[in-house]
Amino acid sequence: MKIGIVGGTGDIGEGIAMRLSPIFDVVVGSREQDKAEATCTMSRELLRKRGKECSLKGVGNQAAIDETDIVILAIPFKHLAGTLETLHGFEDKIVISPVNPMEKRDHFYFVPPPEGSAALMIKRILPPEARICSAFNTIAANKWKALDEELAYSVPVCGDDEEAKQIVMGIVNKVSKLQAFDGGPLTVSCLVESLTPLLLNIARYNKMRDVGIQFH
Amino acid sequence: MKIGIVGGTGDIGEGIAMRLSPIFDVVVGSREQDKAEATCTMSRELLRKRGKECSLKGVGNQAAIDETDIVILAIPFKHLAGTLETLHGFEDKIVISPVNPMEKRDHFYFVPPPEGSAALMIKRILPPEARICSAFNTIAANKWKALDEELAYSVPVCGDDEEAKQIVMGIVNKVSKLQAFDGGPLTVSCLVESLTPLLLNIARYNKMRDVGIQFH
Numbered sequence: 319m320k321i322g323i324v325g326g327t328g329d330i331g332e333g334i335a336m337r338l339s340p341i342f343d344v345v346v347g348s349r350e351q352d353k354a355e356a357t358c359t360m361s362r363e364l365l366r367k368r369g370k371e372c373s374l375k376g377v378g379n380q381a382a383i384d385e386t387d388i389v390i391l392a393i394p395f396k397h398l399a400g401t402l403e404t405l406h407g408f409e410d411k412i413v414i415s416p417v418n419p420m421e422k423r424d425h426f427y428f429v430p431p432p433e434g435s436a437a438l439m440i441k442r443i444l445p446p447e448a449r450i451c452s453a454f455n456t457i458a459a460n461k462w463k464a465l466d467e468e469l470a471y472s473v474p475v476c477g478d479d480e481e482a483k484q485i486v487m488g489i490v491n492k493v494s495k496l497q498a499f500d501g502g503p504l505t506v507s508c509l510v511e512s513l514t515p516l517l518l519n520i521a522r523y524n525k526m527r528d529v530g531i532q533f534h
Numbered sequence: 535m536k537i538g539i540v541g542g543t544g545d546i547g548e549g550i551a552m553r554l555s556p557i558f559d560v561v562v563g564s565r566e567q568d569k570a571e572a573t574c575t576m577s578r579e580l581l582r583k584r585g586k587e588c589s590l591k592g593v594g595n596q597a598a599i600d601e602t603d604i605v606i607l608a609i610p611f612k613h614l615a616g617t618l619e620t621l622h623g624f625e626d627k628i629v630i631s632p633v634n635p636m637e638k639r640d641h642f643y644f645v646p647p648p649e650g651s652a653a654l655m656i657k658r659i660l661p662p663e664a665r666i667c668s669a670f671n672t673i674a675a676n677k678w679k680a681l682d683e684e685l686a687y688s689v690p691v692c693g694d695d696e697e698a699k700q701i702v703m704g705i706v707n708k709v710s711k712l713q714a715f716d717g718g719p720l721t722v723s724c725l726v727e728s729l730t731p732l733l734l735n736i737a738r739y740n741k742m743r744d745v746g747i748q749f750h
Contacts (some may be wrong), residue, residue: 428725474732502641506643513732516690516726
């Protein structure tokens with residue numbers, strides 16, 4: 319299973335790449351290939367120090383799609399539509415969105431696009447053959463990067479393509495102690511995306527850092 | 535501390551009353567006082583079997599406000615506005631809303647009123663002196679009533695009156711193993727109220743019962 323990360327040099331993307339690359343074949347994409355290569359060199363070193371070998375490869379964002387079967391869109395919401403318009407070849411790919419449309423004003427708010435959620439906006443923009451799932455929405459960048467800590471969190475996964483959703487849940491369940499839960503179809507993905515502004519408010523008002531979530 | 539439960543004979547209200555009455559002085563309100571008295575007799579018996587003494591008292595909904603300092607509105611969202619219009623005397627009371635505006639169509643959806651959340655709707659309807667907090671939104675009725683099980687859940691509490699919010703968080707922290715978290719002001723209470731339709735979807739799609747939440 320080959321996984322490409324669009325925006326793989328950003329805060330979230332870099333952490334996801336380091337967690338996934340010892341398990342899967344991971345290709346890190348960036349607008350600038352040089353940056354992707356530099357990030358991969360650094361990440362490989364961090365993993366090697368922990369005795370983990372991996373095959374991280376830095377490429378441009380388009381190649382991260384072209385060379386893989388599964389694409390993670392590790393892009394901030396404000397750059398999402400603009401970035402997708404510069405890319406193509408999503409047909410038949412499994413596309414994972416960890417994107418949360420939110421704003422920080424005096425507090426953190428969930429501010430979805432007209433489609434209802436970032437995942438539904440992606441569905442509108444990409445060709446109908448793209449197999450879109452939302453996942454990994456609530457894992458903080460710092461936690462992804464804290465390689466010496468387990469990730470003991472629940473991960474709701476939404477999607478309209480049942481087979482794609484099962485594959486994504488399988489990927490989630492292989493990472494640290496993450497536990498995947500079927501969150502239903504994309505039409506209710508807004509309920510998952512609105513968790514992150516809640517967790518950011520909880521962190522802020524209770525003087526906590528990088529709050530995560532568990533269902534039980 | 536005397537706590538009144540408006541709608542205290544409903545599914546949620548009955549369970550809250552049983553969990554709170556061994557700790558606090560609890561008055562159970564209902565549209566029909568007879569029903570409130572019958573529920574209290576049954577609940578007292580269930581508690582006594584477990585060696586717990588309590589002072590549950592059944593009254594009408596209005597008396598549950600008049601006789602107490604803290605009022606829990608254990609009312610389904612669809613009856614919330616109508617019920618509040620028949621009641622008065624909320625001035626200076628701490629008013630706790632566990633209400634979630636949601637709908638079950640093919641899935642569970644968060645369907646807030648124009649104010650943005652049930653708590654903000656309550657704020658519009660009640661006099662400005664009412665000290666409104668949202669709390670207990672995500673604890674399932676069955677869990678409240680499962681008296682032999684601990685409630686090991688996180689409870690986000692929202693409110694604009696800081697003193698009232700601290701009092702409510704203190705109450706939450708005394709019940710079983712519930713742990714209160716400051717969720718911010720009422721303007722972000724929609725993020726808490728939308729947790730329940732998410733948890734109901736998670737329960738449904740993962741063949742679980744009465745899913746709860748923990749932050750950590």
